[in-house]
Amino acid sequence: MTRYAIDPARNVLVALWSTGIGDTTTLVADLPEMEDIGNVRHLAAQLTRLSEICWRSYTHPASAADQHGPHSIGWRRQQERDAFAGVLPTLIAAHRTSVRPAATQVGRAAHAVAMALHTLGVPGLATHITTDVAAELAAIEQAELGDLSDRAEQAVALSREDASPLHISQADALLRAQPFGCPELLTQIDPAAASVAAAHWYHAAVTVAARHTGLHQVHVVASAEQHSKPLALESLTEITAVITSGGRPRHVVMPLIRNALHVADGHLRGITDIHERVIAAQDLLSKADADHPDLGLEPNTIFVPLTPLDPARPAPDLLDNLLHGIHTCWQVYQDGQTEEGRDELLQQFLGELRQEALDHTDRLL
The missing domain is CATH 1.20.120 (Four Helix Bundle (Hemerythrin (Met), subunit A))
Structure with a gap:
Protein backbone atom coordinates (compact mmCIF):
# COMPACT_ATOMS: atom_id res chain seq x y z
CA MET A 1 0.00 0.00 0.00
CA THR A 2 0.99 3.62 -0.47
CA ARG A 3 1.68 5.79 2.56
CA TYR A 4 1.25 9.55 2.42
CA ALA A 5 3.37 11.99 4.38
CA ILE A 6 4.24 15.66 4.72
CA ASP A 7 7.74 16.86 3.93
CA PRO A 8 8.01 19.96 6.12
CA ALA A 9 11.33 21.04 4.62
CA ARG A 10 9.79 21.42 1.16
CA ASN A 11 6.20 21.90 2.41
CA VAL A 12 4.84 19.21 0.11
CA LEU A 13 2.65 16.12 0.32
CA VAL A 14 4.42 12.97 -0.87
CA ALA A 15 3.42 9.37 -1.50
CA LEU A 16 5.79 6.49 -0.76
CA TRP A 17 5.66 2.73 -1.17
CA SER A 18 7.84 -0.36 -0.88
CA THR A 19 9.63 -1.78 -3.90
CA GLY A 20 10.59 -5.07 -2.29
CA ILE A 21 14.08 -3.74 -1.65
CA GLY A 22 13.75 -0.26 -0.16
CA ASP A 23 11.06 2.37 -0.69
CA THR A 24 10.41 4.97 -3.35
CA THR A 25 8.52 8.28 -3.22
CA THR A 26 6.74 10.69 -5.51
CA LEU A 27 5.49 14.26 -5.16
CA VAL A 28 1.71 14.57 -4.82
CA ALA A 29 1.16 18.30 -4.28
CA ASP A 30 2.67 21.52 -3.01
CA LEU A 31 1.06 22.71 0.20
CA PRO A 32 0.13 26.26 1.17
CA GLU A 33 1.81 27.94 4.10
CA MET A 34 -0.23 27.36 7.24
CA GLU A 35 0.40 27.56 10.96
CA ASP A 36 -1.64 24.48 11.85
CA ILE A 37 -0.79 21.45 9.72
CA GLY A 38 -3.14 19.17 11.63
CA ASN A 39 -5.72 19.15 8.82
CA VAL A 40 -3.05 18.31 6.24
CA ARG A 41 -1.85 15.41 8.39
CA HIS A 42 -5.45 14.25 8.64
CA LEU A 43 -5.67 14.31 4.83
CA ALA A 44 -2.47 12.26 4.57
CA ALA A 45 -3.85 9.73 7.06
CA GLN A 46 -7.11 9.40 5.15
CA LEU A 47 -5.27 8.92 1.86
CA THR A 48 -3.16 6.17 3.43
CA ARG A 49 -6.32 4.54 4.72
CA LEU A 50 -7.93 4.70 1.27
CA SER A 51 -4.88 3.06 -0.29
CA GLU A 52 -4.85 0.32 2.35
CA ILE A 53 -8.51 -0.54 1.81
CA CYS A 54 -8.24 -0.48 -1.98
CA TRP A 55 -5.16 -2.72 -2.02
CA ARG A 56 -7.09 -5.19 0.13
CA SER A 57 -9.19 -5.90 -2.97
CA TYR A 58 -5.93 -7.09 -4.55
CA THR A 59 -4.68 -9.15 -1.59
CA HIS A 60 -8.15 -10.56 -0.82
CA PRO A 61 -9.78 -11.00 -4.26
CA ALA A 62 -13.36 -12.17 -4.54
CA SER A 63 -12.17 -15.13 -6.61
CA ALA A 64 -10.22 -16.51 -3.63
CA ALA A 65 -13.22 -16.51 -1.25
CA ASP A 66 -14.78 -19.80 -0.21
CA GLN A 67 -18.33 -18.51 -0.58
CA HIS A 68 -19.88 -16.51 -3.44
CA GLY A 69 -23.61 -16.36 -2.73
CA PRO A 70 -25.58 -13.21 -1.84
CA HIS A 71 -24.06 -11.39 1.14
CA SER A 72 -21.23 -13.94 1.34
CA ILE A 73 -17.55 -13.07 1.75
CA GLY A 74 -17.00 -13.31 -1.99
CA TRP A 75 -20.03 -11.11 -2.65
CA ARG A 76 -18.80 -8.45 -0.18
CA ARG A 77 -15.33 -8.49 -1.68
CA GLN A 78 -16.78 -7.96 -5.13
CA GLN A 79 -18.84 -5.06 -3.79
CA GLU A 80 -15.63 -3.45 -2.51
CA ARG A 81 -13.88 -3.96 -5.83
CA ASP A 82 -16.84 -2.54 -7.76
CA ALA A 83 -16.71 0.52 -5.51
CA PHE A 84 -13.46 1.60 -7.21
CA ALA A 85 -15.62 3.17 -9.91
CA GLY A 86 -17.02 5.68 -7.44
CA VAL A 87 -13.76 6.81 -5.81
CA LEU A 88 -12.72 9.52 -8.28
CA PRO A 89 -16.24 10.99 -8.65
CA THR A 90 -16.38 11.25 -4.87
CA LEU A 91 -13.09 13.17 -4.75
CA ILE A 92 -14.11 15.41 -7.63
CA ALA A 93 -17.25 16.30 -5.68
CA ALA A 94 -15.22 17.16 -2.57
CA HIS A 95 -16.67 20.69 -2.52
CA ARG A 96 -20.15 19.26 -1.98
CA THR A 97 -20.69 18.50 1.70
CA SER A 98 -24.03 16.82 0.94
CA VAL A 99 -22.40 13.71 -0.58
CA ARG A 100 -23.54 10.65 1.36
CA PRO A 101 -20.99 8.09 2.61
CA ALA A 102 -21.22 4.82 0.68
CA ALA A 103 -22.06 1.40 2.07
CA THR A 104 -18.63 -0.04 1.23
CA GLN A 105 -15.34 0.51 3.05
CA VAL A 106 -13.82 1.82 -0.17
CA GLY A 107 -16.63 4.31 -0.57
CA ARG A 108 -16.42 5.49 3.03
CA ALA A 109 -12.65 5.90 2.79
CA ALA A 110 -13.02 7.97 -0.38
CA HIS A 111 -15.66 10.09 1.32
CA ALA A 112 -13.32 10.69 4.26
CA VAL A 113 -10.64 11.97 1.86
CA ALA A 114 -13.23 14.22 0.18
CA MET A 115 -14.27 15.67 3.51
CA ALA A 116 -10.63 16.30 4.48
CA LEU A 117 -10.16 18.18 1.21
CA HIS A 118 -13.34 20.16 1.83
CA THR A 119 -12.11 21.12 5.31
CA LEU A 120 -8.80 22.37 3.93
CA GLY A 121 -10.45 24.28 1.12
CA VAL A 122 -7.17 24.78 -0.75
CA PRO A 123 -7.74 25.71 -4.42
CA GLY A 124 -6.34 23.13 -6.80
CA LEU A 125 -5.39 20.62 -4.11
CA ALA A 126 -8.32 18.31 -4.89
CA THR A 127 -7.12 18.08 -8.50
CA HIS A 128 -3.64 16.94 -7.47
CA ILE A 129 -5.08 14.46 -4.95
CA THR A 130 -7.52 13.04 -7.49
CA THR A 131 -4.72 12.61 -10.03
CA ASP A 132 -2.60 10.68 -7.53
CA VAL A 133 -5.48 8.49 -6.35
CA ALA A 134 -6.25 7.72 -10.01
CA ALA A 135 -2.64 6.54 -10.40
CA GLU A 136 -3.01 4.41 -7.27
CA LEU A 137 -6.18 2.71 -8.53
CA ALA A 138 -4.54 2.13 -11.91
CA ALA A 139 -1.58 0.48 -10.13
CA ILE A 140 -3.92 -1.93 -8.34
CA GLU A 141 -5.64 -2.83 -11.60
CA GLN A 142 -2.24 -3.32 -13.21
CA ALA A 143 -1.14 -5.62 -10.37
CA GLU A 144 -4.34 -7.65 -10.77
CA LEU A 145 -3.27 -8.29 -14.36
CA GLY A 146 0.12 -9.55 -13.15
CA ASP A 147 2.20 -6.52 -14.14
CA LEU A 148 4.16 -5.35 -11.08
CA SER A 149 6.15 -2.60 -12.77
CA ASP A 150 6.18 1.10 -11.88
CA ARG A 151 3.77 2.02 -9.07
CA ALA A 152 2.31 -1.50 -9.03
CA GLU A 153 5.66 -2.79 -7.75
CA GLN A 154 4.41 -2.19 -4.21
CA ALA A 155 2.46 -5.46 -4.59
CA VAL A 156 5.73 -7.35 -3.99
CA ALA A 157 5.53 -6.31 -0.33
CA LEU A 158 1.98 -7.64 0.07
CA SER A 159 0.54 -11.10 0.69
CA ARG A 160 -2.20 -12.28 -1.65
CA GLU A 161 -4.71 -15.06 -1.07
CA ASP A 162 -4.14 -16.30 -4.59
CA ALA A 163 -1.09 -16.93 -6.77
CA SER A 164 -0.84 -16.21 -10.48
CA ARG A 269 -9.72 -20.55 10.73
CA GLY A 270 -10.89 -23.73 12.44
CA ILE A 271 -9.90 -24.99 15.89
CA THR A 272 -7.96 -28.17 15.04
CA ASP A 273 -4.68 -26.38 14.31
CA ILE A 274 -4.76 -24.17 17.41
CA HIS A 275 -5.79 -27.16 19.54
CA GLU A 276 -2.72 -29.05 18.35
CA ARG A 277 -0.56 -26.01 19.09
CA VAL A 278 -1.90 -25.76 22.63
CA ILE A 279 -1.33 -29.48 23.25
CA ALA A 280 2.24 -29.19 21.94
CA ALA A 281 2.86 -26.20 24.20
CA GLN A 282 1.50 -28.09 27.21
CA ASP A 283 3.73 -31.07 26.43
CA LEU A 284 6.71 -28.74 26.12
CA LEU A 285 5.86 -27.11 29.44
CA SER A 286 5.50 -30.49 31.19
CA LYS A 287 8.84 -31.68 29.86
CA ALA A 288 10.59 -28.44 30.79
CA ASP A 289 9.05 -28.52 34.27
CA ALA A 290 10.17 -32.13 34.77
CA ASP A 291 13.71 -31.38 33.59
CA HIS A 292 14.01 -28.07 35.45
CA PRO A 293 11.56 -27.97 38.40
CA ASP A 294 13.58 -25.13 39.93
CA LEU A 295 12.37 -22.75 37.20
CA GLY A 296 8.79 -22.84 38.46
CA LEU A 297 7.29 -22.52 34.96
CA GLU A 298 3.62 -21.60 34.78
CA PRO A 299 1.18 -22.22 31.89
CA ASN A 300 0.53 -18.48 31.57
CA THR A 301 4.20 -17.92 30.80
CA ILE A 302 4.05 -19.94 27.57
CA PHE A 303 3.38 -18.11 24.32
CA VAL A 304 1.59 -20.15 21.65
CA PRO A 305 2.14 -18.80 18.12
Whole structure:
Protein backbone atom coordinates (compact mmCIF):
# COMPACT_ATOMS: atom_id res chain seq x y z
CA MET A 1 0.00 0.00 0.00
CA THR A 2 0.99 3.62 -0.47
CA ARG A 3 1.68 5.79 2.56
CA TYR A 4 1.25 9.55 2.42
CA ALA A 5 3.37 11.99 4.38
CA ILE A 6 4.24 15.66 4.72
CA ASP A 7 7.74 16.86 3.93
CA PRO A 8 8.01 19.96 6.12
CA ALA A 9 11.33 21.04 4.62
CA ARG A 10 9.79 21.42 1.16
CA ASN A 11 6.20 21.90 2.41
CA VAL A 12 4.84 19.21 0.11
CA LEU A 13 2.65 16.12 0.32
CA VAL A 14 4.42 12.97 -0.87
CA ALA A 15 3.42 9.37 -1.50
CA LEU A 16 5.79 6.49 -0.76
CA TRP A 17 5.66 2.73 -1.17
CA SER A 18 7.84 -0.36 -0.88
CA THR A 19 9.63 -1.78 -3.90
CA GLY A 20 10.59 -5.07 -2.29
CA ILE A 21 14.08 -3.74 -1.65
CA GLY A 22 13.75 -0.26 -0.16
CA ASP A 23 11.06 2.37 -0.69
CA THR A 24 10.41 4.97 -3.35
CA THR A 25 8.52 8.28 -3.22
CA THR A 26 6.74 10.69 -5.51
CA LEU A 27 5.49 14.26 -5.16
CA VAL A 28 1.71 14.57 -4.82
CA ALA A 29 1.16 18.30 -4.28
CA ASP A 30 2.67 21.52 -3.01
CA LEU A 31 1.06 22.71 0.20
CA PRO A 32 0.13 26.26 1.17
CA GLU A 33 1.81 27.94 4.10
CA MET A 34 -0.23 27.36 7.24
CA GLU A 35 0.40 27.56 10.96
CA ASP A 36 -1.64 24.48 11.85
CA ILE A 37 -0.79 21.45 9.72
CA GLY A 38 -3.14 19.17 11.63
CA ASN A 39 -5.72 19.15 8.82
CA VAL A 40 -3.05 18.31 6.24
CA ARG A 41 -1.85 15.41 8.39
CA HIS A 42 -5.45 14.25 8.64
CA LEU A 43 -5.67 14.31 4.83
CA ALA A 44 -2.47 12.26 4.57
CA ALA A 45 -3.85 9.73 7.06
CA GLN A 46 -7.11 9.40 5.15
CA LEU A 47 -5.27 8.92 1.86
CA THR A 48 -3.16 6.17 3.43
CA ARG A 49 -6.32 4.54 4.72
CA LEU A 50 -7.93 4.70 1.27
CA SER A 51 -4.88 3.06 -0.29
CA GLU A 52 -4.85 0.32 2.35
CA ILE A 53 -8.51 -0.54 1.81
CA CYS A 54 -8.24 -0.48 -1.98
CA TRP A 55 -5.16 -2.72 -2.02
CA ARG A 56 -7.09 -5.19 0.13
CA SER A 57 -9.19 -5.90 -2.97
CA TYR A 58 -5.93 -7.09 -4.55
CA THR A 59 -4.68 -9.15 -1.59
CA HIS A 60 -8.15 -10.56 -0.82
CA PRO A 61 -9.78 -11.00 -4.26
CA ALA A 62 -13.36 -12.17 -4.54
CA SER A 63 -12.17 -15.13 -6.61
CA ALA A 64 -10.22 -16.51 -3.63
CA ALA A 65 -13.22 -16.51 -1.25
CA ASP A 66 -14.78 -19.80 -0.21
CA GLN A 67 -18.33 -18.51 -0.58
CA HIS A 68 -19.88 -16.51 -3.44
CA GLY A 69 -23.61 -16.36 -2.73
CA PRO A 70 -25.58 -13.21 -1.84
CA HIS A 71 -24.06 -11.39 1.14
CA SER A 72 -21.23 -13.94 1.34
CA ILE A 73 -17.55 -13.07 1.75
CA GLY A 74 -17.00 -13.31 -1.99
CA TRP A 75 -20.03 -11.11 -2.65
CA ARG A 76 -18.80 -8.45 -0.18
CA ARG A 77 -15.33 -8.49 -1.68
CA GLN A 78 -16.78 -7.96 -5.13
CA GLN A 79 -18.84 -5.06 -3.79
CA GLU A 80 -15.63 -3.45 -2.51
CA ARG A 81 -13.88 -3.96 -5.83
CA ASP A 82 -16.84 -2.54 -7.76
CA ALA A 83 -16.71 0.52 -5.51
CA PHE A 84 -13.46 1.60 -7.21
CA ALA A 85 -15.62 3.17 -9.91
CA GLY A 86 -17.02 5.68 -7.44
CA VAL A 87 -13.76 6.81 -5.81
CA LEU A 88 -12.72 9.52 -8.28
CA PRO A 89 -16.24 10.99 -8.65
CA THR A 90 -16.38 11.25 -4.87
CA LEU A 91 -13.09 13.17 -4.75
CA ILE A 92 -14.11 15.41 -7.63
CA ALA A 93 -17.25 16.30 -5.68
CA ALA A 94 -15.22 17.16 -2.57
CA HIS A 95 -16.67 20.69 -2.52
CA ARG A 96 -20.15 19.26 -1.98
CA THR A 97 -20.69 18.50 1.70
CA SER A 98 -24.03 16.82 0.94
CA VAL A 99 -22.40 13.71 -0.58
CA ARG A 100 -23.54 10.65 1.36
CA PRO A 101 -20.99 8.09 2.61
CA ALA A 102 -21.22 4.82 0.68
CA ALA A 103 -22.06 1.40 2.07
CA THR A 104 -18.63 -0.04 1.23
CA GLN A 105 -15.34 0.51 3.05
CA VAL A 106 -13.82 1.82 -0.17
CA GLY A 107 -16.63 4.31 -0.57
CA ARG A 108 -16.42 5.49 3.03
CA ALA A 109 -12.65 5.90 2.79
CA ALA A 110 -13.02 7.97 -0.38
CA HIS A 111 -15.66 10.09 1.32
CA ALA A 112 -13.32 10.69 4.26
CA VAL A 113 -10.64 11.97 1.86
CA ALA A 114 -13.23 14.22 0.18
CA MET A 115 -14.27 15.67 3.51
CA ALA A 116 -10.63 16.30 4.48
CA LEU A 117 -10.16 18.18 1.21
CA HIS A 118 -13.34 20.16 1.83
CA THR A 119 -12.11 21.12 5.31
CA LEU A 120 -8.80 22.37 3.93
CA GLY A 121 -10.45 24.28 1.12
CA VAL A 122 -7.17 24.78 -0.75
CA PRO A 123 -7.74 25.71 -4.42
CA GLY A 124 -6.34 23.13 -6.80
CA LEU A 125 -5.39 20.62 -4.11
CA ALA A 126 -8.32 18.31 -4.89
CA THR A 127 -7.12 18.08 -8.50
CA HIS A 128 -3.64 16.94 -7.47
CA ILE A 129 -5.08 14.46 -4.95
CA THR A 130 -7.52 13.04 -7.49
CA THR A 131 -4.72 12.61 -10.03
CA ASP A 132 -2.60 10.68 -7.53
CA VAL A 133 -5.48 8.49 -6.35
CA ALA A 134 -6.25 7.72 -10.01
CA ALA A 135 -2.64 6.54 -10.40
CA GLU A 136 -3.01 4.41 -7.27
CA LEU A 137 -6.18 2.71 -8.53
CA ALA A 138 -4.54 2.13 -11.91
CA ALA A 139 -1.58 0.48 -10.13
CA ILE A 140 -3.92 -1.93 -8.34
CA GLU A 141 -5.64 -2.83 -11.60
CA GLN A 142 -2.24 -3.32 -13.21
CA ALA A 143 -1.14 -5.62 -10.37
CA GLU A 144 -4.34 -7.65 -10.77
CA LEU A 145 -3.27 -8.29 -14.36
CA GLY A 146 0.12 -9.55 -13.15
CA ASP A 147 2.20 -6.52 -14.14
CA LEU A 148 4.16 -5.35 -11.08
CA SER A 149 6.15 -2.60 -12.77
CA ASP A 150 6.18 1.10 -11.88
CA ARG A 151 3.77 2.02 -9.07
CA ALA A 152 2.31 -1.50 -9.03
CA GLU A 153 5.66 -2.79 -7.75
CA GLN A 154 4.41 -2.19 -4.21
CA ALA A 155 2.46 -5.46 -4.59
CA VAL A 156 5.73 -7.35 -3.99
CA ALA A 157 5.53 -6.31 -0.33
CA LEU A 158 1.98 -7.64 0.07
CA SER A 159 0.54 -11.10 0.69
CA ARG A 160 -2.20 -12.28 -1.65
CA GLU A 161 -4.71 -15.06 -1.07
CA ASP A 162 -4.14 -16.30 -4.59
CA ALA A 163 -1.09 -16.93 -6.77
CA SER A 164 -0.84 -16.21 -10.48
CA PRO A 165 0.28 -19.22 -12.59
CA LEU A 166 2.16 -16.75 -14.79
CA HIS A 167 4.13 -15.43 -11.81
CA ILE A 168 4.80 -18.96 -10.56
CA SER A 169 6.33 -19.81 -13.94
CA GLN A 170 8.36 -16.59 -13.96
CA ALA A 171 9.62 -17.29 -10.43
CA ASP A 172 10.53 -20.84 -11.45
CA ALA A 173 12.60 -19.47 -14.35
CA LEU A 174 14.39 -17.02 -12.06
CA LEU A 175 15.19 -19.78 -9.57
CA ARG A 176 16.44 -22.03 -12.35
CA ALA A 177 18.92 -19.29 -13.26
CA GLN A 178 19.82 -18.51 -9.65
CA PRO A 179 18.59 -21.18 -7.19
CA PHE A 180 19.66 -19.19 -4.13
CA GLY A 181 17.43 -16.29 -5.18
CA CYS A 182 17.99 -12.95 -6.88
CA PRO A 183 16.79 -9.33 -6.59
CA GLU A 184 14.31 -9.83 -9.45
CA LEU A 185 12.52 -12.50 -7.41
CA LEU A 186 11.93 -9.96 -4.64
CA THR A 187 11.07 -6.95 -6.79
CA GLN A 188 9.18 -8.26 -9.81
CA ILE A 189 7.20 -11.30 -8.63
CA ASP A 190 4.20 -11.54 -6.32
CA PRO A 191 5.63 -13.13 -3.14
CA ALA A 192 2.85 -15.71 -2.83
CA ALA A 193 3.59 -16.98 -6.34
CA ALA A 194 7.33 -16.76 -5.68
CA SER A 195 6.82 -18.85 -2.52
CA VAL A 196 5.05 -21.57 -4.50
CA ALA A 197 7.98 -21.81 -6.90
CA ALA A 198 10.51 -21.56 -4.07
CA ALA A 199 8.76 -24.40 -2.21
CA HIS A 200 9.24 -26.57 -5.30
CA TRP A 201 12.94 -25.72 -5.44
CA TYR A 202 13.37 -26.09 -1.68
CA HIS A 203 11.98 -29.61 -1.76
CA ALA A 204 14.32 -30.41 -4.64
CA ALA A 205 17.23 -29.05 -2.59
CA VAL A 206 16.23 -31.16 0.44
CA THR A 207 16.02 -34.26 -1.78
CA VAL A 208 19.44 -33.63 -3.33
CA ALA A 209 21.10 -32.93 0.04
CA ALA A 210 19.54 -36.03 1.61
CA ARG A 211 20.61 -38.24 -1.29
CA HIS A 212 24.19 -36.90 -1.26
CA THR A 213 24.74 -37.16 2.50
CA GLY A 214 22.67 -40.24 3.28
CA LEU A 215 20.65 -38.24 5.80
CA HIS A 216 16.89 -38.49 6.10
CA GLN A 217 14.96 -35.52 4.72
CA VAL A 218 13.81 -34.70 8.25
CA HIS A 219 17.40 -34.21 9.36
CA VAL A 220 18.19 -32.02 6.37
CA VAL A 221 15.17 -29.80 7.14
CA ALA A 222 16.02 -29.71 10.84
CA SER A 223 19.46 -28.34 10.05
CA ALA A 224 17.77 -25.03 9.20
CA GLU A 225 16.77 -24.62 12.85
CA GLN A 226 20.20 -23.60 14.06
CA HIS A 227 20.52 -20.90 11.42
CA SER A 228 16.99 -19.58 11.01
CA LYS A 229 14.06 -18.04 12.87
CA PRO A 230 12.45 -20.31 15.48
CA LEU A 231 9.19 -20.72 13.54
CA ALA A 232 10.78 -21.11 10.11
CA LEU A 233 11.41 -24.82 10.78
CA GLU A 234 7.69 -25.45 11.19
CA SER A 235 6.74 -24.06 7.79
CA LEU A 236 9.70 -25.78 6.08
CA THR A 237 8.83 -29.11 7.69
CA GLU A 238 5.18 -28.89 6.65
CA ILE A 239 6.07 -27.98 3.08
CA THR A 240 8.55 -30.85 2.82
CA ALA A 241 6.11 -33.38 4.26
CA VAL A 242 3.25 -32.40 1.94
CA ILE A 243 5.32 -32.39 -1.25
CA THR A 244 7.09 -35.65 -0.33
CA SER A 245 3.70 -37.32 0.11
CA GLY A 246 2.69 -36.25 -3.40
CA GLY A 247 1.09 -32.88 -2.75
CA ARG A 248 1.67 -29.82 -4.90
CA PRO A 249 3.61 -26.81 -3.60
CA ARG A 250 0.60 -24.54 -4.18
CA HIS A 251 -1.61 -26.74 -2.00
CA VAL A 252 0.61 -26.27 1.05
CA VAL A 253 1.94 -22.75 0.48
CA MET A 254 -1.38 -20.98 -0.07
CA PRO A 255 -3.09 -22.35 3.09
CA LEU A 256 -0.08 -21.26 5.14
CA ILE A 257 -0.34 -17.73 3.75
CA ARG A 258 -4.13 -17.56 3.99
CA ASN A 259 -4.18 -18.76 7.59
CA ALA A 260 -1.62 -16.11 8.54
CA LEU A 261 -3.78 -13.48 6.83
CA HIS A 262 -6.74 -14.66 8.89
CA VAL A 263 -4.66 -14.26 12.05
CA ALA A 264 -3.70 -10.74 10.93
CA ASP A 265 -7.42 -9.99 10.66
CA GLY A 266 -7.96 -11.28 14.20
CA HIS A 267 -9.51 -14.63 13.23
CA LEU A 268 -8.62 -18.30 13.56
CA ARG A 269 -9.72 -20.55 10.73
CA GLY A 270 -10.89 -23.73 12.44
CA ILE A 271 -9.90 -24.99 15.89
CA THR A 272 -7.96 -28.17 15.04
CA ASP A 273 -4.68 -26.38 14.31
CA ILE A 274 -4.76 -24.17 17.41
CA HIS A 275 -5.79 -27.16 19.54
CA GLU A 276 -2.72 -29.05 18.35
CA ARG A 277 -0.56 -26.01 19.09
CA VAL A 278 -1.90 -25.76 22.63
CA ILE A 279 -1.33 -29.48 23.25
CA ALA A 280 2.24 -29.19 21.94
CA ALA A 281 2.86 -26.20 24.20
CA GLN A 282 1.50 -28.09 27.21
CA ASP A 283 3.73 -31.07 26.43
CA LEU A 284 6.71 -28.74 26.12
CA LEU A 285 5.86 -27.11 29.44
CA SER A 286 5.50 -30.49 31.19
CA LYS A 287 8.84 -31.68 29.86
CA ALA A 288 10.59 -28.44 30.79
CA ASP A 289 9.05 -28.52 34.27
CA ALA A 290 10.17 -32.13 34.77
CA ASP A 291 13.71 -31.38 33.59
CA HIS A 292 14.01 -28.07 35.45
CA PRO A 293 11.56 -27.97 38.40
CA ASP A 294 13.58 -25.13 39.93
CA LEU A 295 12.37 -22.75 37.20
CA GLY A 296 8.79 -22.84 38.46
CA LEU A 297 7.29 -22.52 34.96
CA GLU A 298 3.62 -21.60 34.78
CA PRO A 299 1.18 -22.22 31.89
CA ASN A 300 0.53 -18.48 31.57
CA THR A 301 4.20 -17.92 30.80
CA ILE A 302 4.05 -19.94 27.57
CA PHE A 303 3.38 -18.11 24.32
CA VAL A 304 1.59 -20.15 21.65
CA PRO A 305 2.14 -18.80 18.12
CA LEU A 306 -1.03 -18.90 16.04
CA THR A 307 0.91 -19.16 12.78
CA PRO A 308 4.49 -20.03 11.81
CA LEU A 309 4.59 -16.95 9.55
CA ASP A 310 4.70 -13.24 10.30
CA PRO A 311 1.00 -12.23 10.08
CA ALA A 312 1.97 -8.74 8.90
CA ARG A 313 3.89 -10.11 5.88
CA PRO A 314 3.29 -13.87 5.57
CA ALA A 315 4.16 -14.31 1.89
CA PRO A 316 7.46 -12.36 1.97
CA ASP A 317 8.28 -14.07 5.28
CA LEU A 318 7.69 -17.54 3.80
CA LEU A 319 9.74 -16.67 0.74
CA ASP A 320 12.61 -15.60 3.02
CA ASN A 321 12.35 -18.92 4.88
CA LEU A 322 12.41 -20.98 1.68
CA LEU A 323 15.37 -19.16 0.14
CA HIS A 324 17.24 -19.54 3.42
CA GLY A 325 16.28 -23.23 3.40
CA ILE A 326 17.74 -23.76 -0.08
CA HIS A 327 21.01 -22.21 1.06
CA THR A 328 20.98 -24.39 4.19
CA CYS A 329 20.62 -27.49 2.00
CA TRP A 330 23.79 -26.47 0.21
CA GLN A 331 25.54 -26.13 3.58
CA VAL A 332 24.45 -29.65 4.49
CA TYR A 333 25.53 -30.92 1.07
CA GLN A 334 29.07 -29.55 1.42
CA ASP A 335 29.48 -30.12 5.16
CA GLY A 336 33.05 -31.08 5.98
CA GLN A 337 34.36 -30.13 2.57
CA THR A 338 37.59 -28.13 2.58
CA GLU A 339 37.93 -24.90 0.62
CA GLU A 340 39.76 -26.79 -2.10
CA GLY A 341 37.25 -28.20 -4.53
CA ARG A 342 34.28 -26.38 -3.00
CA ASP A 343 33.51 -24.42 -6.17
CA GLU A 344 33.39 -27.66 -8.13
CA LEU A 345 31.13 -29.19 -5.49
CA LEU A 346 28.82 -26.15 -5.67
CA GLN A 347 28.40 -26.61 -9.40
CA GLN A 348 27.67 -30.28 -8.77
CA PHE A 349 25.01 -29.36 -6.20
CA LEU A 350 23.41 -26.80 -8.52
CA GLY A 351 23.43 -29.27 -11.41
CA GLU A 352 21.71 -31.96 -9.34
CA LEU A 353 19.28 -29.39 -7.94
CA ARG A 354 18.24 -28.14 -11.38
CA GLN A 355 17.77 -31.69 -12.63
CA GLU A 356 15.70 -32.68 -9.59
CA ALA A 357 13.47 -29.61 -9.99
CA LEU A 358 13.10 -30.30 -13.72
CA ASP A 359 12.19 -33.96 -13.15
CA HIS A 360 9.22 -32.92 -11.02
CA THR A 361 8.22 -29.69 -12.72
CA ASP A 362 4.76 -31.16 -13.44
CA ARG A 363 3.75 -30.63 -9.81
CA LEU A 364 4.53 -26.92 -9.90
CA LEU A 365 1.34 -25.68 -11.59
